[in-house]
Amino acid sequence: xxxxxxxxxxxxxxxxxxxxxxxxxxxxxxxxxxxxxxxxxxxxxxxxxxxxxxxxxxxxxxxxxxxxxxxxxxxxxxxxxxxxxxxxxxxxxxxxxxxxxxxxxxxxxxxxxxxxxxxxxxxxxxxxxxxxxxxxxxxxxxxxxxxxxxxxxxxxxxxxxxxxxxxxxxxxxxxxxxxxxxxxxxxxxxxxxxxxxxxxxxxxxxxxxxxxxxxxxxxxxxxxxxxxxxxxxxxxxxxxxxxxxxxxxxxxxxxxxxxxxxxxxxxxxxxxxxxxxxxxxxxxxxxxxxxxxxxxxxxxx
Numbered sequence: 504x505x506x507x508x509x510x511x512x513x514x515x516x517x518x519x520x521x522x523x524x525x526x527x528x529x530x531x532x533x534x535x536x537x538x539x540x541x542x543x544x545x546x547x548x549x550x551x552x553x554x555x556x557x558x559x560x561x562x563x564x565x566x567x568x569x570x571x572x573x574x575x576x577x578x579x580x581x582x583x584x585x586x587x588x589x590x591x592x593x594x595x596x597x598x599x600x601x602x603x604x605x606x607x608x609x610x611x612x613x614x615x616x617x618x619x620x621x622x623x624x625x626x627x628x629x630x631x632x633x634x635x636x637x638x639x640x641x642x643x644x645x646x647x648x649x650x651x652x653x654x655x656x657x658x659x660x661x662x663x664x665x666x667x668x669x670x671x672x673x674x675x676x677x678x679x680x681x682x683x684x685x686x687x688x689x690x691x692x693x694x695x696x697x698x699x700x701x702x703x704x705x706x707x708x709x710x711x712x713x714x715x716x717x718x719x720x721x722x723x724x725x726x727x728x729x730x731x732x733x734x735x736x737x738x739x740x741x742x743x744x745x746x747x748x749x750x751x752x753x754x755x756x757x758x759x760x761x762x763x764x765x766x767x768x769x770x771x772x773x774x775x776x777x778x779x780x781x782x783x784x785x786x787x788x789x790x791x792x793x794x795x796x797x798x799x800x801x802x803x804x
Contacts, residue, residue: 504555504556504557504558505538505554505555505556505557505558505559505562505583505588506538506555506556506586506587506588506589506659507538507539507540507542507555507588508537508538508587508588509537509538509554509583509585509586509587509588509589510535510536510537510538510583510584510585510587511535511536511537511538511544511554511562511581511582511583511584512533512534512535512536512581512582512583512584513533513534513535513536513546513566513579513580513581514531514532514533514534514579514580514581514582515531515532515534515566515570515574515577515578515579516530516531516577516578516579516580517530517531517574517575517576517577517578518575518576519575519576522574522575522577523547523548523570523573523574523575524574524577525575534546534547535584536554538554538555538588542554542555542556543555546566546569546570548570548573548574549566549569549570549573550569552565552566552569553565555588559581559582559583562581563579563580563581564579566579566581567579585604586604586605588659588660589604589605589659590602590603590604590605590659590660591603591604591605591615591657591659591660591661591662591663592661592662592663593615593616593618593619593663593665594662594663594664594665595663595664595665595666595667596622596623596624596629596665596666596667597616597619597620597621597622597623597665598619598620598621598622598623599619599620600619601618601619603615603618603619605657605659609656609657610656610657611654611655611656611657612631612633612647612654612655612656612657612663613647613648613654615657615663616631616644616663616665619663622644622665623665623667624667626643626644626645626647626648626689627643627644627645627670627686627688627689627690628667628668628669628670628685628686629643629644629645629665629666629667629668630642630643630644630665630666630668631643631644631647631663631664631665631666632663632664632665632666633655633657633661633662633663634661634662634663634664635658635660635661635662641666643670644665645689649689669685669686670685670686670691670773671683671684671685671686671773671774672684672686672691672696672771672772672773672774672775672776672777673774673775673776673777674696674699674700674777674778674779675776675777675778675779676708676777676778676779676780676781677703677704677707677708677709677779677780677781678697678700678701678702678703678704678708678777678779679700679701679702679704680699680700680701681700684696684699684700686771686773690770691770691771692766692767692768692769692770692771693713693715693755693765693766693767693769693770693771693777694763694766694767695771696771696775696777697713697766697777697779700777703779707781708779708780708781709779709780709781710756710757710758711756711757711758711780712754712779712780712781713754713755713756713757713762713766713777713778713779713780714752714753714754714755714777714778714779714780715752715753715755715769715771715775715776715777715778716750716751716752716775716776716778717750717751717753717772717774717775717776718743718744718746718748718749718750718751718774719748719749719750719751720747720748721743721747721748721749724748724749724751727751728751736749753769755769
């Protein structure tokens, strides 16, 4: 529909050569109209016409009706020159931030982003935030690509903001690469994450002590711990994060052959913490190393 601020082209045709909008040289007159904040626009001899909220056809009929008793068999065509009421703001990590004008056909989110040059960074490291009115929601752009149902239709005056935030996990404990590690891919399994962390230190790590710390969604959390345990944890003071997720720890025993199958399908999520515990025998090994040092020196002397 037509909105406030739209620039219209109202073309009025007349059958007679000497009408209000026609001459012997031309049969029509093109009248530019800007829809005012009150939704109205001025048409000569027709007066103030309300355009906002109407389709082009409804506006055409109203202008024609207003001129029927004044012009000679008038016919009207209404076109949109510039549709400022159907603008969408696309900003952030895109190649060409701009105000995008929506066409008459519905446009999905990815199409509007494409008009703005597409994401400046890989979609698996880019989050898209859509603000509509007073509501806002954020999702990973890769999830929109993978799930067509998430590629929602954009409405006029929506605001789209892309944020570059690389997916990372943190590796701690007895692995060769400690610290924050980027995914560098759209999905990552636990076995792949362990590989990115350099693998376990064979002489120190405990294969029964792989731990994954994360915040889990409530629906999944309830399925894992059970309703009664979930209620008990809430009573003990467990609280969710800002996204409604609850803290949980997964333990994996790599001495069990079945665990190798689990780790190949267990997904690592953004901000997960992977920890590999130290084997209990390492304390004894360190003690031997400490004791053996001075003994060797004494023998050398």
